[in-house]
Amino acid sequence: MSVDMSALEASFRQKNQSCFILGASGETGKILLQELVQRNIFSKITLIGRRQLILEDKIYESLVQEVVDFEKLEDYAAAFQGHDVGFCCLGTTKAKAGTEGFIRVDHDYVLKAAELAKAGGCSDFHLESSKGADKTSGLLYLRVKGEVEADVERLGFQRLSVYRPAVLLVDRQESRPAEWLARKFLGPMSSVFPTAMSIPIQVVARAMLANALLQPQQALEILENKAIYELGNSPKK
């Protein structure tokens, strides 16, 4: 699929919409933020996170930051008021947070944030999930991803776009052995079979942005790795 991004961006800009990003300090989130700011397609961008981010570049000076306690998200409903579009790149790992902590972040925080956003007037929610997400899976990671997708869908957003990337190819500072192995072995393979088992993180971020500009075919759209790859590689004419 070839998309004329410049034309889409120009018409989207006319809508004067605002958005928020959850997980803007993470690997996908920070690239998404950079792209959104550079393309200047939203009239206001709010970062909702557990800590204030130091963003020194001038391009970030008009951002709004809301620091929230995810354990008491209800108390921060105001942070979720008045955004048209939400992007969610939140997540942790079982290795980092333990089983309960992983479920808390990847399911409970995401769902509560989505609920508050919906109540606050958000119509379009873009959720970064994972390849293989399946609420009936015997694997914790895939089951939790599948459950959160299903629970967010039940909230009834006008538009819910779920992205299911494969292993993210990223130079992460934090040590994640599985990703390191993936980079080592899947990286070279990705030049021959680019959508088989991995995807560069920049491509995911660009696909989320590009897709947000497009009219969805239906209220729920699920973008598997190949679709993400195609959208994220759309040439900017």
Ligand SMILES: NC(=O)c1ccc[n+]([C@@H]2O[C@H](COP(=O)([O-])OP(=O)(O)OC[C@H]3O[C@@H](n4cnc5c(N)ncnc54)[C@H](OP(=O)(O)O)[C@@H]3O)[C@@H](O)[C@H]2O)c1
């Ligand atoms: N890694 C992969 O290969 C892969 C593949 C497919 C899908 N995914 C999914 O894609 C999404 C984004 O992944 P990523 O690697 O870009 O994320 P990441 O770099 O791990 O960043 C995660 C974000 O979530 C926030 N976060 C983590 N724990 C939190 C907590 N307890 N409370 C509040 N915020 C918390 C982080 O904030 P701080 O900066 O404050 O920690 C950060 O902004 C995740 O849902 C992940 O499961 C990953």
